[in-house]
Amino acid sequence: MIDLTLQQASSSEVPDASAFRVWAEAALEKPHAEVVLRIVDAEESAALNSAYRGKTGPTNVLSFPFVVPAGIPNDLLGDLVICAAVVEREAAEQGKPVEAHWAHMVVHGMLHLQGYDHIEEADAQVMENREIAILQSLGIENPYLEIQPE
Incomplete structure (x- = not known):
């Protein structure tokens, strides 16, 4: 079970809190946890990305x-x-349903909160395999499949 606090500072259309809860719980590896999920605009994301990761632009x-x-x-x-x-742009660029990409980002982030990372290749493979399995359990296709041109 997860206690999820959703904060939305963006005017974009985003899934409802119940969808975020389902995705977060699917990735939760302990019996109970609390998570704050904040939806932000590109400007706030870029500021946080710069301050905490030293990288330019939103992520x-x-x-x-x-x-x-x-x-x-x-x-x-x-x-x-x-x-x-960024989620909406990436989904369009990758030809994926936007809700599936939202789910992937929640699962990806939840795994990071639980100690997974993708810095080293071996760790990346473990994390990606876990993401794929969780998303498949939710009826969402492998997010790492290459898009075939039409």
Whole structure:
């Protein structure tokens, strides 16, 4: 079970909170957690991407895991920040349903909050395989398949 707080600072059309909850719970590997999910515009995403990753421009999803001090019981996994404009643009560029891409970004971010990463090739493969399995359990195709030109 997940306690999901959805904050939307974007005027873009985004899925409803119940969809985000289903996607986040599908990726949750512990019995209970709390996550804050913030939907932002490109300007806020770019500012956060610059401040926390040293990268220019907006990005699709940023994950901010909460580090619990030793001996303190806490269910807070952390915060996810997803840029609506980037998700919509990427879905169009990749020829994917926008809702499927939203789901992928939530699953991807949730895995980051739980310690997965894709810096090293072997870790990337583990993370991608986990994403594919979770998304397939939700009826969503492998997001890493190459789009075949028509």
